[in-house]
């Protein structure tokens with residue numbers, strides 16, 4: 231834990247290695263009994279890809295903030311629902327026009343019993359980018375370049391979300407997942423982007439977590455484009471049915 235220490239010209243040099251502690255405090259005591267305490271603080275709460283979960287309730291601080299629950303209270307958290315399936319996803323990042331990035335995606339999930347999307351608030355996370363839109367009576371919403379449109383199956387529980395994001399700068403939010411400004415091979419590189427949806431209505435919050443496995447093709451100094459490369463089981467079945 232506490233590593234090498236040395237004194238040179240009256241200045242202390244201490245190397246501290248912290249493995250599993252978020253905070254470290256210690257006190258130096260010299261030969262005369264003088265003490266000098268110090269503290270080292272660990273990493274700040276991490277985005278969804280590497281969750282920082284302050285209250286340890288299994289939901290990252292980023293997702294709790296999006297859901298509006300208390301990230302310091304383990305009794306307060308969005309209800310974790312089934313997996314989120316990313317049926318389609320295309321992420322376009324522009325280097326020359328950094329505020330012209332875009333996402334188009336189709337997300338599939340099962341609604342909580344009795345839940346209808348009208349007048350709900352929907353949060354969508356791609357990488358470290360979080361957006362929130364309040365929907366109208368028809369389950370559609372558009373605000374600040376971010377659009378959400380719900381389609382609920384006739385059975386009432388299955389739902390598709392058409393998600394669009396336009397004219398934003400999300401390069402920094404996708405860079406930690408490999409979507410950086412670089413030149414890839416023509417066939418591209420595989421990357422995995424964490425994706426999450428939060429549904430908020432009538433004081434209840436529901437959380438869906440999934441991921442998009444994409445192929446990223448980029449040219450340094452120009453742009454990058456990531457397209458979902460692994461189909462969900464549901465999309466595979468649909469494509470198979472369409473051919474039969």
Ligand SMILES: [Ca+2]
Nearest residue numbers: 300303304306
């Ligand atoms: Ca909590």
